[in-house]
Amino acid sequence: MEDFFKINGTDLTVFLPAELDHHNAEKIKQGSDRLIQNNNIRRIIFDFRRTSFMDSSGIGMIMGRYKNIRFMGGVVAAVHVNDRILRILTLSGIYKVIDIYEGLPEQSQMF
Amino acid sequence: MEQTNEMMIEFDSRSCNESFARVAVAAFMTQLNPTLEEVADVKTALSEAVTNAIVHGYENEIRKVTVTCSIAGQVLTLNVSDSGVGIADIAKAMEPLFTTKPDTERSGMGFAFMEAFMDDVQVESAVGKGTSVTMKKRIGRIAGEYHD
Ligand SMILES: Nc1ncnc2c1ncn2[C@@H]1O[C@H](COP(=O)(O)OP(=O)(O)OP(=O)(O)O)[C@@H](O)[C@H]1O
Ligand SMILES: [Mg+2]
Numbered sequence: 159m160e161d162f163f164k165i166n167g168t169d170l171t172v173f174l175p176a177e178l179d180h181h182n183a184e185k186i187k188q189g190s191d192r193l194i195q196n197n198n199i200r201r202i203i204f205d206f207r208r209t210s211f212m213d214s215s216g217i218g219m220i221m222g223r224y225k226n227i228r229f230m231g232g233v234v235a236a237v238h239v240n241d242r243i244l245r246i247l248t249l250s251g252i253y254k255v256i257d258i259y260e261g262l263p264e265q266s267q268m269f
Numbered sequence: 270m271e272q273t274n275e276m277m278i279e280f281d282s283r284s285c286n287e288s289f290a291r292v293a294v295a296a297f298m299t300q301l302n303p304t305l306e307e308v309a310d311v312k313t314a315l316s317e318a319v320t321n322a323i324v325h326g327y328e329n330e331i332r333k334v335t336v337t338c339s340i341a342g343q344v345l346t347l348n349v350s351d352s353g354v355g356i357a358d359i360a361k362a363m364e365p366l367f368t369t370k371p372d373t374e375r376s377g378m379g380f381a382f383m384e385a386f387m388d389d390v391q392v393e394s395a396v397g398k399g400t401s402v403t404m405k406k407r408i409g410r411i412a413g414e415y416h417d
Binding site: 215 | 284285287288291306309312313316317320323324373374375376378379381382385
């Protein structure tokens, strides 16, 4: 579980699993909320480099983290987003409230 | 004559079986020679229906979910059934962003994804009896090559 998360200052990077479904989304929820509370996190970066599958449970998980961190003035980004994941993010409307990058923010343009 | 084939799986409504159901259906549909995108579309739609059976139909109680998958010509038909709580207002349930479980971070996008990724989605449900979702998708590498 621990290798899903990396903290750097007030940034939390979440390395998402290959398949972000209901089963895995529940695990990520629990792990990340604990880290966000204990480490004064201001930015959550969802890293999709390993992820080839996501459904609405993944959208719910990201939306939930966004709602929590927004209260504290924080932001959410998605990085290493492939075409399939981008399609799901776009269809769900969540692209309006998070910053989406094809690679890393410093290397690539925002979608 | 049109080629037909059918399979059925039944499994406990545990979240770890969601990936099992996706893999089983993806493997079964390879005989249609689908594109990667078609496989991804079907896996997403199936995952939505199976997750709904688990989280809404059975509300995380452990019962049985049934997935039937059949092929007729180039058309794939999927059915996901539970004998759980059922849906009172199907039209309302299928509206994008409608959810009865906002507190558990559901986004109300499940049916919208099923409709986006499949050609046809039909829902039958009775309160206290259960829910049956039937979805169809025509699979074919060359658009227009196959006719109804
Ligand atoms: N198998 C089922 N049994 C009972 N109710 C269901 C079933 N499937 C769907 N529903 C009802 O329909 C609603 C909408 O379903 P839909 O999948 O679109 O959204 P959701 O599951 O609430 O959220 P999401 O899929 O985005 O996580 C659900 O909130 C639930 O009330
Ligand atoms: Mg759903």
